[in-house]
Amino acid sequence: MSVATLGHQADHGHADGHDDSQAAYLERTRRNRLGMWLFFASEAFIFIGLLAARFYLWVDEGGQMMRPELDQVVGLIVTVVLLLSSYFMNRAEVSIANNNRRDFLWSLVITAILGTIFLVGVIIFEWGMLPFIFEGHLKPSDGVFGAVVFGMTGMHALHVLSGIVLIGNVWWLGRKGHFSAERHWGVEATAIYWHYVDLVWIFFYPALYLIGHAYGVGH
Amino acid sequence: MSERKKPVAKAKVKAGIYRTGYIVAIILAVVTGVEYYIATHFNSFAVMMLLGLVKAYFVVNYFMHIKTLWTEEESH
Amino acid sequence: MSLFSLGLVRAIVGQILGMLTGMATTMLIRVMLGLPAWAAEPSWTVGAIFSIIGALWAVGALSDWAKWMKGEETPMHHGPPEGKPAWTRYFGVDYNHKVIGVQYTVWGIFLLLVGGTMALIFRTELAESGRQFLSLELYNNFIGMHGFIMIFAILLGIGGMANYLVPLMLGAEDMAFPRLNALGFWFNVPGSLLLLSSLFIGGWDAGWTAYPPLSARGPIGYQLFFLGVFAVGLSSIVGSLNLLVTILQMRPKGMSLFKMPIFCWAVFATSLIQLTATQLIGLSFLMVSTQRALGMGFFDPGLPGATLMTGLGDPILFQHLFWFYSHPAVYIFILPGLGIISELLPVFSRKPLFGYKWIALSSLAIAIVGFLVWGHHMFVSGYAPVLRYAFMYSSLLVAVPTGVKFFSWLGTLWGGKLTFETPMLFVLGAISVFLIGGLSGPILGTVPSDLPLHDTYFVVGHFHATMFGGFVFPFFAALYFWFPKVTGRMYNETLGKIHFAIMTPAFWVQTLGQMGVGVMGMRRRIADYDPTLGGGSIEAWQLSITIAGFLIGFGVLLMLWNFFQSAEVGVLAGDNPWRSRSPEWQIPSPIPEHSFASPMVVHGEPYDYGLPEPYVAFAAAGDD
Numbered sequence A: 001m002s003v004a005t006l007g008h009q010a011d012h013g014h015a016d017g018h019d020d021s022q023a024a025y026l027e028r029t030r031r032n033r034l035g036m037w038l039f040f041a042s043e044a045f046i047f048i049g050l051l052a053a054r055f056y057l058w059v060d061e062g063g064q065m066m067r068p069e070l071d072q073v074v075g076l077i078v079t080v081v082l083l084l085s086s087y088f089m090n091r092a093e094v095s096i097a098n099n100n101r102r103d104f105l106w107s108l109v110i111t112a113i114l115g116t117i118f119l120v121g122v123i124i125f126e127w128g129m130l131p132f133i134f135e136g137h138l139k140p141s142d143g144v145f146g147a148v149v150f151g152m153t154g155m156h157a158l159h160v161l162s163g164i165v166l167i168g169n170v171w172w173l174g175r176k177g178h179f180s181a182e183r184h185w186g187v188e189a190t191a192i193y194w195h196y197v198d199l200v201w202i203f204f205y206p207a208l209y210l211i212g213h214a215y216g217v218g219h
Numbered sequence B: 001m002s003e004r005k006k007p008v009a010k011a012k013v014k015a016g017i018y019r020t021g022y023i024v025a026i027i028l029a030v031v032t033g034v035e036y037y038i039a040t041h042f043n044s045f046a047v048m049m050l051l052g053l054v055k056a057y058f059v060v061n062y063f064m065h066i067k068t069l070w071t072e073e074e075s076h
Numbered sequence C: 001m002s003l004f005s006l007g008l009v010r011a012i013v014g015q016i017l018g019m020l021t022g023m024a025t026t027m028l029i030r031v032m033l034g035l036p037a038w039a040a041e042p043s044w045t046v047g048a049i050f051s052i053i054g055a056l057w058a059v060g061a062l063s064d065w066a067k068w069m070k071g072e073e074t075p076m077h078h079g080p081p082e083g084k085p086a087w088t089r090y091f092g093v094d095y096n097h098k099v100i101g102v103q104y105t106v107w108g109i110f111l112l113l114v115g116g117t118m119a120l121i122f123r124t125e126l127a128e129s130g131r132q133f134l135s136l137e138l139y140n141n142f143i144g145m146h147g148f149i150m151i152f153a154i155l156l157g158i159g160g161m162a163n164y165l166v167p168l169m170l171g172a173e174d175m176a177f178p179r180l181n182a183l184g185f186w187f188n189v190p191g192s193l194l195l196l197s198s199l200f201i202g203g204w205d206a207g208w209t210a211y212p213p214l215s216a217r218g219p220i221g222y223q224l225f226f227l228g229v230f231a232v233g234l235s236s237i238v239g240s241l242n243l244l245v246t247i248l249q250m251r252p253k254g255m256s257l258f259k260m261p262i263f264c265w266a267v268f269a270t271s272l273i274q275l276t277a278t279q280l281i282g283l284s285f286l287m288v289s290t291q292r293a294l295g296m297g298f299f300d301p302g303l304p305g306a307t308l309m310t311g312l313g314d315p316i317l318f319q320h321l322f323w324f325y326s327h328p329a330v331y332i333f334i335l336p337g338l339g340i341i342s343e344l345l346p347v348f349s350r351k352p353l354f355g356y357k358w359i360a361l362s363s364l365a366i367a368i369v370g371f372l373v374w375g376h377h378m379f380v381s382g383y384a385p386v387l388r389y390a391f392m393y394s395s396l397l398v399a400v401p402t403g404v405k406f407f408s409w410l411g412t413l414w415g416g417k418l419t420f421e422t423p424m425l426f427v428l429g430a431i432s433v434f435l436i437g438g439l440s441g442p443i444l445g446t447v448p449s450d451l452p453l454h455d456t457y458f459v460v461g462h463f464h465a466t467m468f469g470g471f472v473f474p475f476f477a478a479l480y481f482w483f484p485k486v487t488g489r490m491y492n493e494t495l496g497k498i499h500f501a502i503m504t505p506a507f508w509v510q511t512l513g514q515m516g517v518g519v520m521g522m523r524r525r526i527a528d529y530d531p532t533l534g535g536g537s538i539e540a541w542q543l544s545i546t547i548a549g550f551l552i553g554f555g556v557l558l559m560l561w562n563f564f565q566s567a568e569v570g571v572l573a574g575d576n577p578w579r580s581r582s583p584e585w586q587i588p589s590p591i592p593e594h595s596f597a598s599p600m601v602v603h604g605e606p607y608d609y610g611l612p613e614p615y616v617a618f619a620a621a622g623d624d
């Protein structure tokens, strides 16, 4: 039976348009999935735009590619933390698909904790928002270095924050027994969103920390 | 990894898939280390981007299972 | 029935309350940080963000998502709201794509009237040289505001046509994501209200393109303007996402992509652009906004001798980011309209669409090439000279797929049994007007001729011709054409023809007149001009443009009056007054709540007029 006819029956089956069969659920999930990926494609343009701004602006008079000398240890740690969180997010999804609820819930908790550590790392160490703990290197108003660093990390942090909220929500619903091995689109959506946030960082990390000649910015 | 050729969504319900997660995480960690090493020793834009693409491939393929977009899932 | 049962009223109240909450929050935070409580710009900015959420929340566009987060089921409600008159559904959140399509269209026409009024005001100022009654600030505000309100109006008009027509043309019950569809519409309400209210807190005076450094320093109105654009941009993004999924996954049995009605192709290409490029205008405005609010100097070069730590921002970067959206945006404006032309021509010539595949692919080609030409707006910006060549040649390349469309239209008309009802007249008018716009494009796309013409009224004439030919005329054709489907009644044909007879020549005068004064040396965005330009003839030209503008306005009012009248007293139109083969005409007018009583199956080709086999058929009722 082709997808199109399935979709049609799903729409006509009940007057209130809510067909509860597994086939209809899969059909809805297919649509949701495509929608989610189109959303990623759309968002990619923000991040590509920011990267373009970074490579356009961080150039010195001689045309050399530059970067501000940020704290490499902080950069490496938050990167690894985010990567680890992606592993646990994946583990959560695999677990619910195997009906392993304990593992599912714990993996979500660990993912959220790691995400929070990433966020705190960015806010305290990258941004220096709490100067009594750590004196930051840059302020937003420090020329194009400040503007782009805060622009890129800020946009990314906003996505991390929303991801953490989603994970919390999925965890709460999961505890109430909301997902099953056959039906867990909510988990899948949150998972691929979280991986997407990780994916963005895969390109932001080298762009911010690794590429170009270091330019001392110590305060 | 024999799961690789099968539709990911189906593979998702096999217990062996846990192993894929470990392996991908380890690969990502190793590539990140290489990235850091190259950046601190050589400074090459092209290599950085290339390594970024390698990591992106693993994330998109194994964590985000992009294949589910075009493989049919079976109803249970 | 209380006023608050109207969603629109709740949205506006919610927006005001949201604004106040945002302001209060800002003040609280400032007090906690030990700063003086009131600071205008942060308060208005945060207030504006809250106001968008407040409006969406109050109208109820977010409530189903809130329920999902709580794990509750949200069964889909069909039909008018319970316990309220049926018409109220048009003023609140409704998930039926036909209702949402009408909401988009009506809100779009409302904005068209607001923007048109502003244009008539500053056209009156320009009718004579010297300064009459508009202050310079207000003049600057009105031209920018006119521009962006019209862009909103166009986006809404497109959203209206696409939401109403695409599911019907695909034989689908609704869009893929009905809730997202409603949310997409409701974003526009707080968005356009924010834009309009920016006039009252200082406005914004840099024209619709909002180039820094002016936009980074001007009044607070800029922040409301930016956030208004954000809200409408979000509507574009979620709307196009929805349309793409609908087109890709909800086609009926037998309808391959190349058997869709051609309008769906136009919407598909448009949605691809909208989905992606819109982010860039959001980003560029966000960057200006943060430069204003937090001193993030993306576009601020700093003092002489600045380093990467103290400046070196670049205003040209803004132009790149901005035009990376705003050039493709012009194709967003015209592709659906061109789709309407291709859709209606076969109906009124009783012939197949000439070169269906070529038209379908040319829409995609325009969408893709359109991403490569943004730099033709920047020939005089001072970017690397080699870019001039690149963008000149890529711009001229766009003429190829556009030409394909023209030849296909001529091929369709050729030897057809033409009839000239109002929709057909507007289609022909659209072609004539778009031709003017299309021919002036390459003149601007060529560097040597653009250098003297840049920033003159020639550009204004150029884009009015492309937008009227690519959107306004086809949109009006579509309104007349589908009016009987939406209301079940026929509009008044005589009034329709009078509207056409007034508007078309008036528009020719307007657009050619604008180009003419531009060649004489009249700069755009200037409230006054030298009366000796054009050997002293410029005032006569300006006066004719103003008169033409008023005639167009009169024509639009005539059309609206016609529609209001005919919706009540027009003759019953029957199900298929145009003898069209398209799916939406094979079902009753007005369309019942569930459009298709039984699943649709595609047999033939979409535009095979004169063949016995129908394009679509419906399985016998009750077999699903």
Ligand code: HEM
Residues within 6 Å of the ligand: C209, C330, C331, C333, C334, C376, C377, C395, C396, C398, C399, C402, C437, C438, C440, C441, C442, C443, C444, C445, C446, C450, C453, C454, C455, C459, C462, C463, C466, C467, C470
């Ligand atoms: C044959 C294809 C076209 C070419 C080669 C072309 C070229 C150009 C160029 C070079 C400019 C910049 C003029 C200047 O500022 O000096 C321009 C402006 C403009 N064009 Fe086109 N154009 C074409 C079609 C269109 C279409 C189809 C639209 C649809 C609505 C359009 C809308 C505009 C607008 C809105 C502007 C003014 C932007 C502003 O405010 O500065 N153009 N065009």
Ligand SMILES: [Cu+2]
Residues within 6 Å of the ligand: C326, C327, C330, C373, C374, C376, C377
């Ligand atoms: Cu352009």
